Amino acid sequence: xxGTAQWLPASxxxxxxxxxxxxxxxGTSDLHNLSDANDTQLMLRLVxxxxxxxxxxxxxxxxxxxTAYFSxxxxxKVLTGTQRMKERPIALLVxxxxxxxxxxxxxxxxxxxxxEIKSFAGQKVQHISIxxxxxxxxxxxxxxIAPTLPQGLTLVLTGKIGSRPYIEMTVALMKHFGAQCxxxxxxxxxxxQAYRPAEFTVESDWSAASYWFSFxxxxxxxxxxxxxxxxxxxxxxxxxxEIMKTLGVQAVLExxxxxxxxxxxxxxxxxxxxxxxxxxxxxxxICAVKGVTGHFTGLESLRIKETDRxxxxxxxxxxxxxxxxxxxxxHWTLIPTTSALPTSAFxxxxxxxxxAMAFAPLAMLMDVELEKPEVTRKSYPNFWKDxxxxxxxxxxx
Ligand SMILES: O=C(O)C1=C[C@@H](OP(=O)(O)O)[C@@H](O)[C@H](O)C1
Ligand SMILES: C=C(OP(=O)(O)O)C(=O)O
Numbered sequence: 001x002x003g004t005a006q007w008l009p010a011s012x013x014x015x016x017x018x019x020x021x022x023x024x025x026x027g028t029s030d031l032h033n034l035s036d037a038n039d040t041q042l043m044l045r046l047v048x049x050x051x052x053x054x055x056x057x058x059x060x061x062x063x064x065x066x067t068a069y070f071s072x073x074x075x076x077k078v079l080t081g082t083q084r085m086k087e088r089p090i091a092l093l094v095x096x097x098x099x100x101x102x103x104x105x106x107x108x109x110x111x112x113x114x115x116e117i118k119s120f121a122g123q124k125v126q127h128i129s130i131x132x133x134x135x136x137x138x139x140x141x142x143x144x145i146a147p148t149l150p151q152g153l154t155l156v157l158t159g160k161i162g163s164r165p166y167i168e169m170t171v172a173l174m175k176h177f178g179a180q181c182x183x184x185x186x187x188x189x190x191x192x193q194a195y196r197p198a199e200f201t202v203e204s205d206w207s208a209a210s211y212w213f214s215f216x217x218x219x220x221x222x223x224x225x226x227x228x229x230x231x232x233x234x235x236x237x238x239x240x241x242e243i244m245k246t247l248g249v250q251a252v253l254e255x256x257x258x259x260x261x262x263x264x265x266x267x268x269x270x271x272x273x274x275x276x277x278x279x280x281x282x283x284x285x286i287c288a289v290k291g292v293t294g295h296f297t298g299l300e301s302l303r304i305k306e307t308d309r310x311x312x313x314x315x316x317x318x319x320x321x322x323x324x325x326x327x328x329x330x331h332w333t334l335i336p337t338t339s340a341l342p343t344s345a346f347x348x349x350x351x352x353x354x355x356a357m358a359f360a361p362l363a364m365l366m367d368v369e370l371e372k373p374e375v376t377r378k379s380y381p382n383f384w385k386d387x388x389x390x391x392x393x394x395x396x397x
Contacts, residue, residue: 001216001219001220001221001222001223001224001364001392002222002223002224002390003224003389003390003391004224004226004227004257005209005212005224005225005386005389005390006227006386007382007383007385007386008204008205008208008226008227008228008229008380008386009035009036009037009204009208009379009380009381009382010033010036010040010203010228011035011203011204011205011206011207011234011235012039012040012061012205012379013061013166013169013205013235014035014173014202014234015031015035015037015040015043015202016039016043017065017140017144017169017173018031018034018173018200018202019031019034019040019043019044019047020043020047020065020066020069020144021173021174021177021179021195022177022197023047023048023069024069024073024144024145024147024148024195025178025195025196025198026197027048028197029177029198029199029200030199030200031199031201032199032200032201032202033202033228035202035379036381037205037377037379037380037381038057038059038379038381039059042056042057042059042062043061043066046062046066047066047069052076052077052078053078053080054066054070054078054079054080055080056079056081056085057081057082057085058081058082058084058085058306058351058378060085060088060135060137060306061137061140063079063085063088063090063113064090064093064138064140064141065137065140065141065144066079067079067090067097067115067117068093068097068141068142068144068145069141069144069145070117071097071100071102071104071117071145072102072120072145072148072149074120076116076118076119077116077117078107078114078115078116078117079113079115079116079117080113080114081113081114084306084307084351086108086109086112086113086114088113088304088305089111089134089135089304090111090113090138091110091111091112092131092134092138093137093138093142094106094111094115096128096130096138099124099128100124100125100149100153101120101121101122101123101124101125102117102120103117103118103119103120103121104116104117104118105118123149123151126149126151126153126154127153127154127156128142128153128154128155128156129155129156129158130142130157130158131157131159132157132158132159132160132162132186133160133161133162133300134162134304135162135301135304136161136162136163136164136166136167137163137166139155139157139167139170139188140166140170142155143155143167143171143174143181143188143190144170144173144174146190147174147179147181147190147191147192147193148192149192150192151192152189152190152191152192152193153188153189153190154189155187155190156187156188157186157188158186160274161186162274162277162298162300162301163275163277163301164236164274164275165234165236165275165276166236167183167188168183168234168236169235169236171183171188172234174190174195176198176200177195177196177197177198177200178193178194178198179193179194179195180193203229203230203233203234203235204226204227204228204229205235205379205380206229206233206237206238207235207237207354207379208357208379208383209226209229209237209240210237210240210278210282211282211357211360211380212224212226212260213240213241213244213249213282214282214285214286214361215361215364215390215392216244216248216249216260216261217244217248217265217286217361218286218290218361218362218364218365219364222260222261223259223261224259224260224390225258225259225260226257226258227256227257227258229253229258230253231253231258236276237276237279239276239279240276243269243271243279243283244286246265246266246292247265247269247286247287247290247292248262248264248265248290249262249263250263265290265292267291267292268292268294268295269283269287269292269293269294269295269334270294271283271295271296271297272296273296273297273298273299273302274297274298275298277298277299277301277302277305278354280296280299280302280309280313281313281354281355281358282354282357282358284296284313284317284324284334284358285359285362286361287322287334287336288317288320288322288334288336288337289320289322289336289362289365291337291338292334293333293334293335293336294332294333294336295331295332295333295334296324296331296332296333296334297330297331297332299332300329300330305352306350306351306352306353306354306378307350307351307352307355309352309354309355310324310326310332312348312350312352312355313355315348316347316355316359319342319345320341320342320345320362321338321339321341322334322335322336322337323335341362341365341366342366343366344367344368344369345362345366345367345368345369346369346370346371347359347368347369347370347371349370349371349372349373349375351372351375353375353376353377353378353379353380354379355375356370356372356375356376356383357380360373360387364392
C-alpha cells in the first residue's frame with residue numbers, strides 16, 4: 001500500500017478552539033487551514049449565527065464551547081442537537097455557568113441538552129471546582145471564556161483528570177491569542193485580560209491520521225505519507241506513533257511528511273487511554289486481528305461519546321471472533337481473534353464516525369460492509385476519497 005493521504009483534515013479540536021477564541025478576540029484573526037470536518041463547519045456557521053435556536057447536530061465541542069460562549073456574550077439562545085446529543089451530559093458545565101451568574105434552563109431533561117441561555121447579569125464567583133473525570137470539554141469551554149470575566153477565573157479540577165492534553169491544547173491556543181493561563185497539577189488560573197487577534201495555521205488531525213496507521217498495520221507492505229503533522233503536536237492523539245510501534249508501524253518525519261512503514265509487532269499491548277480516548281477504537285480493532293492481547297485502562301469516558309463506544313466495540317468485535325472484556329470498572333482486556341477471519345462482515349456504525357473509520361481498515365483482510373459510511377463527515381469528510389486514492393476498493397451501495 002503506497003501513497004499520500006491527500007485529504008487528511010486539519011484538527012477539529014484546534015479549529016474549534018481557534019474559532020471560539022477568534023470570536024472573543026473580535027473576529028479579525030487570519031485563521032488558515034481550518035478543518036473541513038462537519039463539527040468545525042458547524043462551529044464556523046453557528047458562532048456568528050443570529051438564529052435563536054442553535055442546532056449543533058452531534059458535535060460535542062461545538063455544543064460545550066458555544067454554551068459557554070453565548071453565555072458570556074449575553075446572547076439568548078436555545079442549544080440543541082441530535083437525539084444522541086440530548087443523551088450526552090452537560091450538567092457540570094451548566095452548573096459552573098450558573099454559579100458564575102448565567103441563567104440557564106433545561107428544556108427537556110435535567111442535565112442534558114436542549115437548554116436555553118437566558119441572561120447573564122454579572123460575575124458572581126471567581127473560583128469554581130469542577131470534576132475532571134467526565135469531559136475535559138467543559139473545562140476548556142470555561143477556560144476560553146475566562147479572560148472576558150471581570151474577575152478572571154480559577155478552576156480547581158477534582159478527582160481524576162481525563163483528556164489532559166486537550167486542556168493543555170486550550171492553554172496553548174489561549175496563549176497564542178495573547179491570554180495568559182496557568183495549568184499546574186489540578187489548578188487553572190486565568191486572569192481577566194483581552195485576547196489579541198493573531199494569525200494562526202491549524203495542523204493536520206492526529207485522530208484522523210490514526211486510521212492510516214491502521215491501514216499500514218494491516219497491509220502486507222506499506223509506505224503511507226501523511227501531510228502537515230508534527231511529532232511534538234498539541235494533540236494528545238499523536239501518541240498513536242508510540243502505540244502503533246508496538247502494533248507493527250514505524251513513523252518518521254521525512255521532507256515534511258510523516259512516513260509510515262512496517263516493522264515487527266508485539267503480542268501484548270498495555271495502554272491507558274485516559275488522555276487519548278479517541279484512539280481506543282482504532283487500537284482495539286488492530287489488536288483484535290493481529291493477535292495482540294490488549295490490557296486497557298482509561299476507557300470510562302467512551303460511554304458518553306457519539307455512542308456508548310464500549311458496547312459498540314463489544315458488539316462489532318464479536319463479529320470477527322474478538323472481544324473487549326470488562327474485567328472491572330477500570331480494566332478491560334482485548335481478546336484477539338484466534339480463528340480465521342470471516343471472508344466478509346457487515347459492521348454497524350452507531351452514528352459514530354470513529355466506528356466506521358476504525359473498522360474500515362479491515363478491508364485489507366476481508367470484505368467489509370459498513371452501515372452509513374457517510375458518518376465520517378463529522379471529522380473526516382473525505383475519508384472515502386482518500387481510501388480510493390490508495391486503490392482500496394470502496395463502493396457506495
Ligand atoms: O476538547 C476536545 O477537542 C475534545 C476532547 C475529548 O473529549 P472529552 O474531554 O470529553 O474526553 C475528545 O474525546 C473529543 O473528541 C475532543
Ligand atoms: C468524541 C468526539 O467528539 P465530540 O465529543 O466533540 O462530539 C470524537 O470526535 O471522537
